[in-house]
Amino acid sequence: MTLHVAVLMGGWSAEREVSLLSGAGVADALEQLGHRVTRIDMTREVAARLAEAAPDLVFNALHGTPGEDGSVQGMLDLMGLRYTHSGLATSVIAIDKVLTKQALVPHGVPMPGGRVVKSAELFGADPIARPYVVKPVNEGSSVGIAIVTDDSNYGNPIGRDVAGPWQDFEELLAEPYIRGRELTTAVLGGPPGNRALGVTELKPKTGWYDYDAKYTDGMTEHVCPADIPDVIADACKALALEAHRLLGCRGCSRADFRWDDERGVDGLFLLEVNTQPGMTALSLVPEQARHIGMTYAELVQAIVDEALQDGERA
Template identity: 80%
Template sequence: MTLPKLHVAVLMGGWSAERPVSLMSGEGVAKALESKGHRVTRIDMDRDVALKLAEAKPDVVFNALHGTPGEDGTVQGMMDLMGLTYTHSGLATSVIAIDKELTKQALVPHGVPMPGGRVVKCAEIHERDPLPRPYVLKPVNEGSSVGVAIVTAEGNYGNPIAREAKGPWQEFEELLAEPYIRGRELTTAVIADKALLVTELKPKSGFYDFDSKYTDGMTEHVCPAEIPDEIAQACKEIALRAHRLLGCKGTSRSDFRWDDTQGVEGLFLLEVNTQPGMTPLSLVPEQARACGMDYPELVEAIIAEALSDRAAADAARTSRAS
């Protein structure tokens, strides 16, 4: 789809823990669009976001928000009510995908391999471990590895976990507890209903946390990953299946852990990110570039799908009315 010159509102910032990442993503997107001759209105989301969008009257909104409320269906519902065309996934998909437990309920019955575990009240973990160690504790609805803790057999947070130990239990009322999967960190992007490549992430220290993701030099990206063909193919098949089952639009990124001693049986999907980062260190632009698509082309491809979906929806409504 060849794009005409458009007026695009780039929605960025907000007030989630991922605000700095969103600002970097949004500015990158805005500059890419301007390089292609589009008119851009930058909107740093605040409580007056609906008024700002109404005043801007864009042809399309590029949603570069990360975390809540820009990725959990809240902003999507607002834009639906306003009749705006916007990029990335819609309300229902966003509500499910931001919630790791709802994502499991949507995908596991369809054969998508995901870790077991359960949601626990933080008060409980100071009395007893919810799972055998080692295990992982993470917020149910945050991205970018915000608030993730790995609880090891050595009792790095105390045994049981001490209330005064620094960790996500001090910030959230409940957490998702999952078995720790040893091995390697892999990720696959889907753009316009096509799985791209597999990237392996090798943090220089610790695990692939927020700092490792967004600090230059802290993580080595191996793209494409140096893994057996059957694992690469499994990652792409699972990522595309999850993208379709959840109803994702534009682009998504599926994150995996792979226990390389177990072959394909050791591969588990951790989560599906419906609005992956678009920063200089982000994984989706990197995979797109490795497939021959530069950054401005990637941005336009995401917008093109949003416009195509809107045109199809309008045509369907017209057909039903006639």
């Protein structure tokens, strides 16, 4: 079936450039599949652009706010437009790391502890024992993350004038730092049901897996499938599927983990669930799809097919 698909990309979040790359890849794939495509770089006039285009479906290729936090989803719901990926309620919860913990931890999904602190508190004392991580409550793609250790350059306590996320965000989530390895698992929805595509280990060439390491070619080695024990791979897949289900994710999602390999399964922790995972040449979901024999275009079509089936959104 040939469709008219509006690909929504860009916007004004910290992840704008990545979203433009995701959107361009998706749009090209849709055209290769024979669909008619309208590319929309989101501005404040996005509702008017969409009303004018009147597409059969909106492919949401936005990353970060407002495309991933429920704002765009609510607008599309009000306009009566079908769209890919998760709906309003799921998006509101999944982008908020505290709400995600509240939704998943009571059901047995292991996540780090921690607490939300006012950034100004960091200048007086550490909120929890070092080493710890501070991150914005509502950002993705490792935007605004700092790892605070005894020998970090932030000071003790953290210096008020030292560059870090405390200068950009009034509140931050402080979590214990988990040593070990970075793992990620993509989940793809649709018939015959949700499926975990695989497990990838991410090995940054320098430092840790921050925004630059994610989106700069050559800065991170992707080991797909990850060279890990089967019990850990199975646990990643099971937890990613459970998180996808509990949060009510649609389309595809990506669950990010830290694994302390000295502790076995007890050392595996879910960090977050991304409801709008990247679709760039370096992105993890297309990479895992390739590993199971699915082309990029087939992945895009699968996401479109589920959105067409899913008339009611969470």
